[in-house]
């Protein structure tokens with residue numbers, strides 16, 4: 306494997322400047338036209354084969370090696386959030402109400418830097434690298450849109466890699482989790498239909514408020530009583546609506562909320578128990594219930610065999626980092642769509658620096674991360690991970 310360190314040292318200032326330029330010009334999901342233009346321009350300069358407009362604003366760059374071998378997919382997301390930035394830095398967002406508050410400006414930069422490093426080794430590459438620059442991660446729609454537009458065909462990837470800068474951990478911590486790492490998310494609504502009436506005459510009504518209240522409590526037994534205690538999940542009712550008068554029993558009550566889990570099996574179990582509970586409890590109260598569940602994202606599930614390879618590579622190229630296997634989160638990520646179709650891994654690169662105040666959480670108006678430390682490290686890790694598959698030792 307080539308030693309990328311020297312080149313990274315020469316180029317890192319420019320990459321940090323690129324990240325800060327992207328940071329100043331945040332674009333929301335499916336509107337990433339400026340970002341996509343910069344990405345396509347740079348990939349074109351590197352001599353990659355480019356496709357634009359994949360999943361509306363996505364860009365794919367294919368780096369074809371001179372020798373035959375596997376296809377590695379590298380995924381980076383490009384979108385920002387509808388947040389008004391509160392950081393007082395010279396590279397703060399220039400667009401009021403929009404902000405790179407998750408670090409996707411960094412992911413785009415890191416993947417471009419890896420494309421740059423690897424394209425210098427085209428004559429030695431056995432296989433190819435498909436760089437996928439994805440829109441609209443924050444709304445959970447971009448990965449699916451790109452896959453529908455053929456991102457996983459021609460060539461079909463053998464392994465998929467991606468990373469997230471992660472402010473829940475300091476610089477120097479890198480998280481590689483086997484199996485479920487980020488949650489599948491779903492949103493649900495339950496409509497309880499009863500029979501309205503006078504608040505003083507409950508005996509001739511079927512009160513959907515009482516039924517809905519019992520459903521809220523009964524739903525809390527799914528995680529505690531139905532799931533294997535070694536599995537985990539979240540069932541949160543976040544919205545309760547019924548009635549608009551003090552003396553009228555309404556005819557309908559509505560519940561909404563979210564469910565999260567680390568595996569498709571647990572998600573299916575949550576769904577079926579929610580339906581049984583809503584139906585059964587509503588029925589016992591003389592009401593009926595309709596349950597609608599929309600799956601927003603799949604769980605991010607990493608392939609242990611890919612992690613084994615990456616652990617070995619990371620330890621070799623960056624012996625100073627601390628590799629951990631417990632950075633899991635109930636947050637969702639649509640990298641899951643790529644990992645559902647292709648074995649691979651998504652890893653967290655710790656990015657917080659508390660001494661410099663760079664430790665606000667993701668999606669906070671003061672979120673920022675230590676780009677000077679993280680960009681060179683993340684570029685080296687990702688380049689080495691790809692090289693482990695396409696560049697012989």
Ligand SMILES: [Zn+2]
Nearest residue numbers: 407443667668
């Ligand atoms: Zn985010």
Ligand SMILES: [Zn+2]
Nearest residue numbers: 407408409469
């Ligand atoms: Zn993110």
